[in-house]
Amino acid sequence: MSDVPLLETRGLTRRFGSFDAVSDVSFSVGKGEILGVIGPNGAGKSTFINLVSGHLKPTKGRVLIDGKDMTGAAAWDVARAGVARTFQIVKPFNGMTVRENIAVGILYERHGTNRLSVALELAEEILAEVGLAGSGDRMPGELSTADIRRLEFAKALASKPRLLLLDEVMAGLRPTEIGPSLELILKLKQRGTTVIVVEHVMKAIVAVSDRVLVLAQGKVLMQGDPHEVLADPRVIEVYLGHRYAKRQKGDS
Numbered sequence: 001m002s003d004v005p006l007l008e009t010r011g012l013t014r015r016f017g018s019f020d021a022v023s024d025v026s027f028s029v030g031k032g033e034i035l036g037v038i039g040p041n042g043a044g045k046s047t048f049i050n051l052v053s054g055h056l057k058p059t060k061g062r063v064l065i066d067g068k069d070m071t072g073a074a075a076w077d078v079a080r081a082g083v084a085r086t087f088q089i090v091k092p093f094n095g096m097t098v099r100e101n102i103a104v105g106i107l108y109e110r111h112g113t114n115r116l117s118v119a120l121e122l123a124e125e126i127l128a129e130v131g132l133a134g135s136g137d138r139m140p141g142e143l144s145t146a147d148i149r150r151l152e153f154a155k156a157l158a159s160k161p162r163l164l165l166l167d168e169v170m171a172g173l174r175p176t177e178i179g180p181s182l183e184l185i186l187k188l189k190q191r192g193t194t195v196i197v198v199e200h201v202m203k204a205i206v207a208v209s210d211r212v213l214v215l216a217q218g219k220v221l222m223q224g225d226p227h228e229v230l231a232d233p234r235v236i237e238v239y240l241g242h243r244y245a246k247r248q249k250g251d252s
């Protein structure tokens with residue numbers, strides 16, 4: 001029986017001062033599911049990712065991974081449970097080449113190799129997967145904004161996560177460049193990886209998500225089928241404001 005969700009949060013809340021950046025968020029994601037997370041700027045999406053990955057401690061609520069209570073666990077322990085994440089503000093190791101950046105993650109992987117030569121070879125495969133083939137010898141500082149996001153994606157893949165948390169990994173990509181990233185996310189799903197995709201690009205969200213969760217002012221506004229969610233007047237309203245929602249209804 002494996003009806004235990006891979007990730008579940010219960011009443012997850014994070015307060016900064018007197019303000020709840022994430023407020024009473026309860027949801028679950030199954031193995032191999034892709035969950036899109038959307039919401040306007042400041043809705044609490046990155047804070048939510050930080051709470052799941054152990055980079056922030058919740059004020060209230062629970063985080064369960066495979067049914068195991070990981071609330072308040074250190075980021076390192078969450079990573080060991082098979083969770084990897086990207087950072088919206090990217091964090092490459094600037095003193096290493098692009099290839100070495102990935103190899104480090106491979107060497108730290110739970111069941112992986114401890115041989116640098118093998119890790120560097122595997123790094124090459126991951127670089128090709130994210131569209132960075134040929135850039136392995138470059139330094140992160142030399143990469144374009146789009147390529148630095150690809151490196152961030154690759155670093156997260158290096159640990160072969162069971163749960164991958166992507167925080168705006170497609171930001172800065174041109175519309176024509178988004179396709180390969182979407183294909184990669186779908187390929188990960190086929191391998192059984194669970195992916196949470198935080199993205200402002202709706203086309204990307206619809207293309208990959210099995211389900212979409214909408215956050216607004218830290219709370220779950222709604223969740224469900226991507227097309228239904230994006231067509232919902234409440235969602236349109238939080239994104240585009242009252243006037244647009246009214247015009248959609250033809251009463252402006």
Ligand SMILES: Nc1ncnc2c1ncn2[C@@H]1O[C@H](COP(=O)(O)OP(=O)(O)OP(=O)(O)O)[C@@H](O)[C@H]1O
Pocket residue numbers: 016021039040041042043044045046047048088
């Ligand atoms: N460490 C912090 N201390 C105080 N306030 C914070 C902190 N981190 C986030 N916030 C606030 O919490 C709210 C949610 O921020 P968060 O970064 O989670 O939003 P987001 O949905 O990821 O937005 P964006 O789409 O712009 O990335 C914002 O009002 C932000 O200013």
Ligand SMILES: [Mg+2]
Pocket residue numbers: 045046047088167
């Ligand atoms: Mg964010």
